Amino acid sequence: MSVWVWIIGGLAAIAVAGWLFRLFGQKATGNKPFFRDMPYSVAFGYVLGVVLLALAVWYYFQPRVNDMGIPSAGVTFFGWAVNGFFIAAAAAWVFRLLGRNVGTKGTRKLFRQMPLTASFGILVILIYATLAIFAGIIAPHGQEDVFAKVNVLPGGNIATGGDPAFPLGTDQIGRDLLSRLIYGAQNTVGIAFATTCLAFFFGGSLGFLAATLQGWLDQVLSRAVDVLMAIPSLIFALLLMTIASAWAGSEKWLLTVYMVLIIALIDSTRVFRLARAVGMNIVVMDYIEAAKLRGEGLGYLIFREILPNATAPLLAEFGLRFCFVFLTIASLSFLGVGIQPPLADWGTMVRDLAQFINFAQFSPLTAALPLLAAGAIALLTVAVNFVVDWMLYRSSGLKE
Amino acid sequence: MSNDNLLTIRNIKIEGRSDETWMPIINGIDLDLKKGEVLGLIGESGAGKSTLGLAAMGFTRDGVRVSGGTVQFDGIDLLTASAATKRALLGKRIAYVAQSAAASFNPAHKLIDQHTEGPSQHGVMSRAESEADGIELYRKLRLPNPEQIGFRYPHQVSGGQLQRAMTAMAMSCRPDLIIFDEPTTALDVTTQIEVLAAIRNIVEEFDTAAIYITHDLAVVAQMADRIKVLLKGDEVEEADTRTMLSAPTQDYTKSLWAVRAFQRPQKPPVAPGVTPVVSVRNVTASYGKVPVLHDVSFDIHEGRTVAVVGESGSGKSTTARCITGLLPPREGVIEFDGEALPLDYRKRSKMQLRQAQMIYQMADTALNPRQTIGQIISRPVQFYMGLSGKALRRRVEELLEEIELPAGQFIDRLPSELSGGQKQRIGIARALAAEPKFIICDEVTSALDQLVAEGILKLLARLQDELKLSYMFITHDLATVRSIADEVVVMKDGRVVEQGPKDEMFRPPHHAYTDLLLSSVPEMDPDWLTNLLQARGVDNIGDAAVDKMT
Numbered sequence: 001m002s003v004w005v006w007i008i009g010g011l012a013a014i015a016v017a018g019w020l021f022r023l024f025g026q027k028a029t030g031n032k033p034f035f036r037d038m039p040y041s042v043a044f045g046y047v048l049g050v051v052l053l054a055l056a057v058w059y060y061f062q063p064r065v066n067d068m069g070i071p072s073a074g075v076t077f078f079g080w081a082v083n084g085f086f087i088a089a090a091a092a093w094v095f096r097l098l099g100r101n102v103g104t105k106g107t108r109k110l111f112r113q114m115p116l117t118a119s120f121g122i123l124v125i126l127i128y129a130t131l132a133i134f135a136g137i138i139a140p141h142g143q144e145d146v147f148a149k150v151n152v153l154p155g156g157n158i159a160t161g162g163d164p165a166f167p168l169g170t171d172q173i174g175r176d177l178l179s180r181l182i183y184g185a186q187n188t189v190g191i192a193f194a195t196t197c198l199a200f201f202f203g204g205s206l207g208f209l210a211a212t213l214q215g216w217l218d219q220v221l222s223r224a225v226d227v228l229m230a231i232p233s234l235i236f237a238l239l240l241m242t243i244a245s246a247w248a249g250s251e252k253w254l255l256t257v258y259m260v261l262i263i264a265l266i267d268s269t270r271v272f273r274l275a276r277a278v279g280m281n282i283v284v285m286d287y288i289e290a291a292k293l294r295g296e297g298l299g300y301l302i303f304r305e306i307l308p309n310a311t312a313p314l315l316a317e318f319g320l321r322f323c324f325v326f327l328t329i330a331s332l333s334f335l336g337v338g339i340q341p342p343l344a345d346w347g348t349m350v351r352d353l354a355q356f357i358n359f360a361q362f363s364p365l366t367a368a369l370p371l372l373a374a375g376a377i378a379l380l381t382v383a384v385n386f387v388v389d390w391m392l393y394r395s396s397g398l399k400e
Numbered sequence: 401m402s403n404d405n406l407l408t409i410r411n412i413k414i415e416g417r418s419d420e421t422w423m424p425i426i427n428g429i430d431l432d433l434k435k436g437e438v439l440g441l442i443g444e445s446g447a448g449k450s451t452l453g454l455a456a457m458g459f460t461r462d463g464v465r466v467s468g469g470t471v472q473f474d475g476i477d478l479l480t481a482s483a484a485t486k487r488a489l490l491g492k493r494i495a496y497v498a499q500s501a502a503a504s505f506n507p508a509h510k511l512i513d514q515h516t517e518g519p520s521q522h523g524v525m526s527r528a529e530s531e532a533d534g535i536e537l538y539r540k541l542r543l544p545n546p547e548q549i550g551f552r553y554p555h556q557v558s559g560g561q562l563q564r565a566m567t568a569m570a571m572s573c574r575p576d577l578i579i580f581d582e583p584t585t586a587l588d589v590t591t592q593i594e595v596l597a598a599i600r601n602i603v604e605e606f607d608t609a610a611i612y613i614t615h616d617l618a619v620v621a622q623m624a625d626r627i628k629v630l631l632k633g634d635e636v637e638e639a640d641t642r643t644m645l646s647a648p649t650q651d652y653t654k655s656l657w658a659v660r661a662f663q664r665p666q667k668p669p670v671a672p673g674v675t676p677v678v679s680v681r682n683v684t685a686s687y688g689k690v691p692v693l694h695d696v697s698f699d700i701h702e703g704r705t706v707a708v709v710g711e712s713g714s715g716k717s718t719t720a721r722c723i724t725g726l727l728p729p730r731e732g733v734i735e736f737d738g739e740a741l742p743l744d745y746r747k748r749s750k751m752q753l754r755q756a757q758m759i760y761q762m763a764d765t766a767l768n769p770r771q772t773i774g775q776i777i778s779r780p781v782q783f784y785m786g787l788s789g790k791a792l793r794r795r796v797e798e799l800l801e802e803i804e805l806p807a808g809q810f811i812d813r814l815p816s817e818l819s820g821g822q823k824q825r826i827g828i829a830r831a832l833a834a835e836p837k838f839i840i841c842d843e844v845t846s847a848l849d850q851l852v853a854e855g856i857l858k859l860l861a862r863l864q865d866e867l868k869l870s871y872m873f874i875t876h877d878l879a880t881v882r883s884i885a886d887e888v889v890v891m892k893d894g895r896v897v898e899q900g901p902k903d904e905m906f907r908p909p910h911h912a913y914t915d916l917l918l919s920s921v922p923e924m925d926p927d928w929l930t931n932l933l934q935a936r937g938v939d940n941i942g943d944a945a946v947d948k949m950t
Contacts, residue, residue: 290758290766
């Protein structure tokens with residue numbers, strides 16, 4: 001009951017404050033257009049924003065451990081999130097500053113016009129790429145190495161059940177979690193990248209072909225794609241993976257190949273739709289007609305006339321599609337039919353470590369373990385989307 | 401400041417943002433408008449006409465700002481007025497008619513519902529009153545079936561009718577000022593004249609002040625009491641319409657006036673028995689089941705220009721598509737140098753394809769935006785002549801020289817870095833690169849400013865003399881026909897209604913339709929529209945007259 005009183009009272013106070021804010025703003029600035037033309041809802045929004053910000057700051061400075069020595073998981077996680085946000089912003093800013101002063105004239109100009117979100121995205125993608133490529137060198141242990149110490153807690157402090165050799169601890173059968181996290185980048189990201197490329201190769205070329213030739217070929221391909229798209233994709237993937245695992249038998253690597261093909265097939269339908277739609281808009285252009293009348297062949301038309309004009313939307317789609325593929329692989333692995341152990345993979349790690357969340361009340365650090373793998377997935381998804389947003393913005397020609 | 405001024409703009413400066421800097425668009429222009437007066441704003445594209453027109457409403461587009469000056473409307477400073485004050489003014493006392501009515505109406509609502517929104521929002525009339533008033537306005541604007549037309553959706557009426565419905569909408573609150581931004585530019589001549597007459601009548605009847613923005617001098621001569629000429633954001637001169645037309649003082653204005661003077665002499669008739677370069681014989685074509693061409697025949701001889709004239713939808717471009725083979729005709733033959741061509745372009749040989757080239761109306765869509773000028777021009781040279789390396793580059797430079805563009809500057813640029821006229825020249829160079837005998841020019845000058853268009857016409861004429869080219873010149877602009885054509889083919893509803901040498905075509909007696917087309921072209925005489933309306937009567941101009949014929 002009292003919670004509702006607080007909420008309603010608080011909102012009423014903000015409502016009054018918003019009105020006063022606008023009134024005093026008008027008085028203080030001599031009726032400047034900013035305050036004069038401000039709708040009441042905007043004034044309300046300003047005050048609400050300030051109040052929420054103040055609440056956030058207050059919460060951030062609450063003690064992480066209370067008087068009885070029991071840690072508060074909420075304050076701890078919120079503190080980490082805020083710290084992480086500022087560190088990420090600072091890193092992105094430094095990275096952009098670096099890009100503005102190092103490199104060729106072209107790249108420097110690129111960095112000058114870049115928003116902070118995009119430079120953050122590029123930085124994260126670069127870090128992931130480095131981890132994936134040099135996983136063997138960076139990771140302290142192999143992904144399949146099993147050690148005698150099982151269930152070592154993270155933190156590296158022996159007093160609290162950790163071990164300096166395993167900064168993030170070990171799992172139930174004694175594998176180093178830090179190494180598996182790093183190798184996960186190689187497996188999950190690498191396989192997702194290969195799958196996306198394959199989906200684009202099939203979907204893109206068939207889409208352009210349908211747009212250029214039209215007629216019955218377009219009908220056949222488009223209807224086939226409609227049928228495939230009518231089935232919910234995750235369920236369809238699960239179904240096909242079940243069949244594939246029967247075919248693959250005990251050959252684990254074969255199942256991974258099947259998974260790549262299945263996800264590529266399902267995602268290529270989306271790429272086909274886009275490529276066909278973009279291609280349709282391009283083939284009606286007069287320069288395509290001019291090329292046709294010149295007697296150019298299909299290959300020239302598709303690769304020299306259409307493709308260069310379709311790169312911007314396709315590139316943007318590539319980024320988004322990569323995230324979807326990546327999430328599908330993680331989901332399939334989480335459900336147990338994706339990347340197979342002993343290969344490390346983030347989806348499987350989330351599933352295996354999920355029960356640690358129960359420890360949140362006692363040791364926030366331990367509870368963070370499954371979140372670490374999930375966070376790695378989330379971070380890459382966010383980063384790729386930042387970069388894609390920026391590319392879309394650039395290609396749309398809206399410079400303001 | 402005198403008190404009878406409705407709108408007073410003083411020393412207004414407007415800037416637009418490009419590449420992180422503010423570039424001036426308007427550099428300090430004064431403008432005065434009295435009650436009930438019509439001011440014509442003319443100038444080339446990029447002169448700042450539309451920007452100035454919008455600024456008169458206290459509005460700027462995104463990425464554009466007013467950096468100085470004042471705009472006073474009836475004593476109210478529009479630049480510093482609050483949003484609430486402007487809301488009360490715009491639509492009610494100041495209205496705007498955009499160039500493309502089709503893009504400015506909401507396609508999801510009926511015309512009358514959009515019409516009544518302004519008056520009922522501003523509290524001028526109730527919805528029912530406004531609806532009755534709308535029907536009255538539709539009648540005044542001579543829209544067909546005024547009681548019913550308001551209940552149609554925008555896509556269900558023609559372009560000219562939509563433009564008039566938009567004028568009715570602007571009138572709905574009986575504003576003191578209307579800004580017309582090129583309201584007839586996208587229309588055919590016979591439709592244009594009807595809209596012009598309707599706008600002029602209603603503006604006079606309600607004693608509304610107007611700013612009429614256009615690039616067409618002859619149109620502005622009919623509409624405006626005063627004319628202001630703009631060039632690159634500066635005022636060139638301003639004078640009363642008659643003074644301006646008869647005695648312009650500035651060189652730029654004089655050059656604008658002189659554009660229509662370019663005219664090639666009529667060439668002597670071709671000797672009988674000479675094989676024409678292109679011969680279209682009894683061509684009948686259809687899109688699916690809809691017939692679009694009926695029994696079209698004409699010849700094009702070496703070194704001659706045949707202008708194909710007609711309104712949109714008359715089958716001009718379809719004829720071109722039949723000749724190029726993009727739309728194989730159902731019946732008839734296309735002969736090239738006396739030899740019948742395969743009807744489908746896919747069945748034609750490389751040699752046959754090379755001989756007939758095409759130049760398009762919209763240079764923007766005719767040039768691949770991702771290829772440099774060098775790539776665009778070198779492709780046909782490479783493809784047909786098999787040149788490569790240095791020989792290829794030399795040939796491309798030669799071609800650029802031919803179209804009067806310095807090769808060194810242009811060869812590595814992208815089409816987006818060129819002006820409209822330069823792009824059209826690249827289109828010409830690409831056609832020339834194939835070394836054709838015959839070129840189809842599809843409305844090549846209609847998207848260009850008059851001075852630029854004249855340059856293109858002169859270039860085409862010079863190339864024809866040098867290279868013995870034959871042109872098929874598709875256009876709806878009779879001034880262009882007069883300047884460049886040797887022979888004229890008039891088309892209507894997919895049929896050739898009249899054809900012959902240019903001199904004969906411009907001399908009476910005409911076929912009734914040719915006569916209507918010719919008489920609908922606005923002239924520089926400010927009394928032209930008045931005289932025409934008197935001579936013909938309001939029901940015998942424009943689309944109404946076309947409908948009577950069919």
